Amino acid sequence: MKNIVCLISGRGSNLEALLNAARVQDWGTALSAQVTAVISNRADAAGLNFARAAGIATTALDHRGFASRELFDTALADEIDAHNPTLVVLAGFMRVLTAPFVERYRGRLINIHPSLLPAFPGLATHRQALTAGVRVHGATVHYVSADVDAGAIIGQAVVPVRPDDTEDTLASRVLTQEHVLLPRCGRLILEDKVGWHSDGGSGRVWCAPGVAEQLLVTL
Ligand code: GRF
Numbered sequence: 001m002k003n004i005v006c007l008i009s010g011r012g013s014n015l016e017a018l019l020n021a022a023r024v025q026d027w028g029t030a031l032s033a034q035v036t037a038v039i040s041n042r043a044d045a046a047g048l049n050f051a052r053a054a055g056i057a058t059t060a061l062d063h064r065g066f067a068s069r070e071l072f073d074t075a076l077a078d079e080i081d082a083h084n085p086t087l088v089v090l091a092g093f094m095r096v097l098t099a100p101f102v103e104r105y106r107g108r109l110i111n112i113h114p115s116l117l118p119a120f121p122g123l124a125t126h127r128q129a130l131t132a133g134v135r136v137h138g139a140t141v142h143y144v145s146a147d148v149d150a151g152a153i154i155g156q157a158v159v160p161v162r163p164d165d166t167e168d169t170l171a172s173r174v175l176t177q178e179h180v181l182l183p184r185c186g187r188l189i190l191e192d193k194v195g196w197h198s199d200g201g202s203g204r205v206w207c208a209p210g211v212a213e214q215l216l217v218t219l
Helices: 013-024 046-053 069-081 100-103 125-132 167-190
Strands: 001-006 033-040 058-060 083-091 109-111 136-143 153-161 194-197 206-207 216-218
Touching: 001 046, 001 069, 001 167, 013 033, 013 046, 013 167, 033 046, 033 069, 033 216, 046 058, 069 100, 083 216, 109 167, 125 167, 136 167, 136 206, 153 167, 167 194, 167 216
Parallel strands: 001 033, 001 083, 033 058, 083 109, 153 216
Antiparallel strands: 109 136, 136 153, 194 206
């Protein structure tokens, strides 16, 4: 069985989308894959409730209880490794990870970011997009590298920016597409149709013939 471990910090709607896809598409049978554990750095993360209701093991590991980022990441890695994951998914995990942590999971650690990277890394991405006046915006699933929001891009979802958009309307349009993009990228990785290889830098994404089109989600 291929185990998936998800890390969250809050609402957990991307986690929910992943779990729904796994249930509806029966990933257990179709892919021999299962979400084995959900770990949050916040005990009050709403996503933990959803995971519990789905019968998945949950852990809250409060980063404030650790004297350094390194110590937190070591404890986090111990928790993750207990589940022997094929894939580790950052689904709204709002902590910057240390280089040793990233190195340990190189090629099996993915993140979803709410912009069309490399545009608008960091926080407040929808505000950044509105301020820049771009006509298209979206979300990116990428392999995690030591530099924040800079790893090799797996897939992207594109949405229009409308003249009357607010941060909220734009965020909600993007989020709807995130919920398509993340499960799709996860599935393609678990099917061994998409993967990562080292190139001495942040690495490169490879994909099987005919798969590239599936890595672009449009409205
Ligand atoms: C999403 O917008 C995701 O792209 C970003 O954090 C947000 C998490 O939302 N990394 P949710 O917790 O999945 O609802």
